[in-house]
Amino acid sequence: MNGKLNEERRIKILKELQNFYNKDFTFSSGRILGSMCTQPHSIAKEAYIKFLETNLGDPELFPGTKEMETKLLSFIMDLLNAPKSSAGLICSGGTESNITAIWMSKKLTGKSEIIVPESAHFSFEKIGSLMNTKLVYIPLNKEYFMNTSELKKMISKDTAAIIGIAGSTELGTIDPIPELSEICTDNNIFLHIDAAFGGFVIPFLKELKNNITDFDFQLKGVSSISIDAHKMGYSAIPLGALIIRNKKWLDEISVTTPYISSNKQAGLLATRSGGPVAAAYAVSKYLGREGYKDLIKECMTTTEYAEKRISDIGLNLVIKPTLNVLGIKLKNPSKVVKKLTDFGWKVNKMERLSAIRIVLMPRVTKDIIDNFIPDLEKACREVGEL
Numbered sequence: 001m002n003g004k005l006n007e008e009r010r011i012k013i014l015k016e017l018q019n020f021y022n023k024d025f026t027f028s029s030g031r032i033l034g035s036m037c038t039q040p041h042s043i044a045k046e047a048y049i050k051f052l053e054t055n056l057g058d059p060e061l062f063p064g065t066k067e068m069e070t071k072l073l074s075f076i077m078d079l080l081n082a083p084k085s086s087a088g089l090i091c092s093g094g095t096e097s098n099i100t101a102i103w104m105s106k107k108l109t110g111k112s113e114i115i116v117p118e119s120a121h122f123s124f125e126k127i128g129s130l131m132n133t134k135l136v137y138i139p140l141n142k143e144y145f146m147n148t149s150e151l152k153k154m155i156s157k158d159t160a161a162i163i164g165i166a167g168s169t170e171l172g173t174i175d176p177i178p179e180l181s182e183i184c185t186d187n188n189i190f191l192h193i194d195a196a197f198g199g200f201v202i203p204f205l206k207e208l209k210n211n212i213t214d215f216d217f218q219l220k221g222v223s224s225i226s227i228d229a230h231k232m233g234y235s236a237i238p239l240g241a242l243i244i245r246n247k248k249w250l251d252e253i254s255v256t257t258p259y260i261s262s263n264k265q266a267g268l269l270a271t272r273s274g275g276p277v278a279a280a281y282a283v284s285k286y287l288g289r290e291g292y293k294d295l296i297k298e299c300m301t302t303t304e305y306a307e308k309r310i311s312d313i314g315l316n317l318v319i320k321p322t323l324n325v326l327g328i329k330l331k332n333p334s335k336v337v338k339k340l341t342d343f344g345w346k347v348n349k350m351e352r353l354s355a356i357r358i359v360l361m362p363r364v365t366k367d368i369i370d371n372f373i374p375d376l377e378k379a380c381r382e383v384g385e386l
C-alpha cells in the first residue's frame with residue numbers, strides 16, 4: 001500500500017475511533033460521580049505508553065519492567081506494613097486479586113467454604129461459581145459492617161477463609177478487622193482483606209484522623225490483602241495487587257512454564273502488559289506517600305462538603321461516611337438516577353440499600369459538587385423524593 005493510502009486509512013480509523021470516544025462519558029468532564037475509578041494522574045499516561053509492548057508474562061525478556069514491578073510491589077507492601085516474609089502479585093484489579101487469594105486459601109487448607117459479609121463485592125459470587133466454593137454470607141450490623149457474633153456461629157470445619165472488607169463498594173465501610181484477626185488467629189483460619197478501594201485511602205487517613213480501624217499486616221491474623229492502584233491509587237486501569245503474608249504460599253498457585261524463558265509462574269494471568277505497572281510506579285514515585293496523604297485529605301474535605309450540601313437540601317445519608325463514599329437514602333433510587341442521567345450526571349444506584357452512591361474521587365472538586373447539587377435537588381423534586 002502506498003504512503004498516501006496508508007495516511008488516508010489512518011485518518012479514517014482515527015475518525016472512527018473519535019466517534020466511539022464521543023459517545024462516552026469522560027472523567028475529565030467531571031460528570032462521573034459514581035465510579036471508583038478516575039482520570040489517572042497525568043504521568044500515568046506517559047509511563048503507560050512507554051511500556052505498551054512489554055509482557056510481564058515473560059519477564060526474562062523484560063528484566064527492566066520486572067524490576068519496576070518489584071519496586072512497585074515494595075511500595076505497596078510498605079504501605080500495608082507487610083512483613084519480610086511476604087510477597088506480592090500484580091493483578092488486573094480487585095476481582096482477580098480476590099480470586100487469587102481464595103484460590104490460594106483453598107489450596108492451603110483443602111477446604112471449600114468462604115465466609116463473607118453481605119457487603120462483599122460481587123467478585124466473590126464469581127469465586128463461588130468458578131471454584132466450586134460455598135459462600136456463607138454474614139449479615140451486617142446497624143453500622144453496615146460484618147456482625148461478628150453471627151460470624152462466629154458460622155465458622156465450621158469446612159471454612160477455608162474469612163473475608164473482611166476495608167472500604168466496601170457500596171458505602172466505604174471498614175469491617176472490624178482487628179476482631180476478625182483475633183478470630184482467625186484463634187481458629188487458624190485464612191483471613192483475606194478486600195481493600196481494593198480502601199487500600200490507598202486508609203493508611204493515609206490513619207495519619208490524618210483518629211479512630212480509623214486497623215486493617216493491614218500489623219494485625220497478625222491478616223493473611224492477604226487486595227489493593228487497587230486503578231481506584232484510589234490515582235493510576236490507570238488495569239492495576240491491582242494481592243499481597244500475601246508468606247511468600248511460600250505462592251507455590252500453591254504456581255505452575256511450571258516449559259515454553260517461556262522463566263521456569264515458573266504464579267497467579268492467574270500469563271501475558272500481561274507492563275504499561276499499567278509503569279503507570280502505577282510513576283504515579284507512586286511522583287506523589288510519594290506525602291502526595292497521597294494530601295490527595296486523601298482533599299478527597300475527605302470534598303466528602304465533608306458534599307455531605308453538608310446534601311443534608312442542606314433535605315436528603316439523608318445511609319450512614320455517616322468513613323471514607324470518601326456517600327450513600328444517599330432515597331425511596332426510588334432508579335428514578336433519581338435516570339433523571340440525573342438526563343441532566344448529564346452519572347451516579348450509581350444501590351437497590352439493596354435503596355440509595356445512590358457518590359464517590360468523591362481525586363478529581364471531584366467542590367465546584368463540581370456545587371454544579372451537581374442543584375441538579376440533584378431538581379431530580380429529587382421531579383420524582384417526588386423532596
Ligand SMILES: Cc1ncc(COP(=O)(O)O)c(C=O)c1O
Nearest residue numbers: 036093094095121169194196197
Ligand atoms: C471492595 C471491592 N472489591 C473488589 C472490587 C472489584 O474490583 P475490579 O473492578 O477492579 O475487579 C471492587 C470494585 O469496585 C471493590 O469496590
